[in-house]
Amino acid sequence: MKVHQFARVDLWEHEPSLSLGCKRLRPLAPKLGGNGHSIATLDLKCFIKPESGPRNTSGDRKEAGAQQAEVQSGGTRWNPTQEQIGILEMLYRSGMRTPNAQQIEQITVQLSKYGKIEGKNVFYWFQNHKARERQKQKRSCLTRTLSVGVLSKETHEDGVAVKEEESYYKRKCRSWSVQRFEEESRSCGGFSSTAEEYHEGSDKTLELFPLHPEGR
Amino acid sequence: MKVHQFARVDLWEHEPSLSLGCKRLRPLAPKLGGNGHSIATLDLKCFIKPESGPRNTSGDRKEAGAQQAEVQSGGTRWNPTQEQIGILEMLYRSGMRTPNAQQIEQITVQLSKYGKIEGKNVFYWFQNHKARERQKQKRSCLTRTLSVGVLSKETHEDGVAVKEEESYYKRKCRSWSVQRFEEESRSCGGFSSTAEEYHEGSDKTLELFPLHPEGR
């Protein structure tokens, strides 16, 4: 293990312009742009832009010079339109789970036709949808203690073949009475029919994009 | 390999335009002063740029000399230099825990003087450092049931809770038969996951940045 020893670095020595505080900060252009940067083999959220934070109810202080973006319709959280949701669900059903940066970008571009939207919304949507789907499964599985046992085909949870050794789940007890189901849940019939997600033999591996390389 | 076919929705009909969402609009005003919650404006990773793909560097084993930073280029993972680590730790000690986008950007700019680095590295560093600090605390707390606090010297695992983890790791058989004991102990009082802030002593009066309000 290394022992860090630092040599009195003089932080912020130059660049007075970065005057910390809530003063003014220079634009700081995003670094990408230098050389060939369009490879994009991976990676994701580059979409959560600074700001968009909830605005302070008592006075939304924006510092001077802030050209503040387009009105954002309220500035709160994204409120997806039906079209947007429809498309997202379709993508989800088709197997997409964790879109990478470019995919998110593309999706965002498309969805923006139907309403205001940012990349991070897309990113979060997939995160949440995936998580809640899983959650629902678990709960469902628990509720009806079915022992299907048959379908352990393990759906492609991720659009990509899940080569997980399965048996990863071993989360601890949570609020729901679940817990002891932890072990079982993933094998609880690779997604029983309750949810409307997968259904229909769409081999889900249809993938609209080359999904994330994802070494795992 | 599978051939991707896609759904009927004619998504992606046009060209991507590739402009990456990461646009930084408003400067963002720290919410601080708010009441109980509202994470102010934290938002983060807008730094993981698409690219930086892992590059297989056959060979290129760098000699572990006194210093090896700088070139780095290889393309694998970030390998912080001592200076970088020093600065990061200093910031951490001064109270910074979850820097927002701008802060990350600034830090990155500064740290790049000492070696190649990207914003996401900074982001991850804080995430990991914070998490591991907590983890260590927990472990420590568990090990010695006392709460004398202070000292936080080291980790003498007296076998109290150190052995259990065998079962926790059902990784694929790695070569190592490790048994790392990183685990829970949720019962370790005084350390709920929603704990406020974990300040180890230093009463950061220093604040290089407007510290994150950190509501939670």
Place this chain on the structure above:
DNA sequence: GCAAATTAATGATTTATTCAAG
């Protein structure tokens, strides 16, 4: 001493939880 074999750290991602707007 040295390099392969192990082990400990820790960078990078994904998943689970939490919070609160609507």
Place this chain on the structure above:
DNA sequence: CTTGAATAAATCATTAATTTGC
């Protein structure tokens, strides 16, 4: 109650340390 947003925990993967046989 649903779900967008954000954070924390878990976990995967690679690299530096360290140990070990020569």
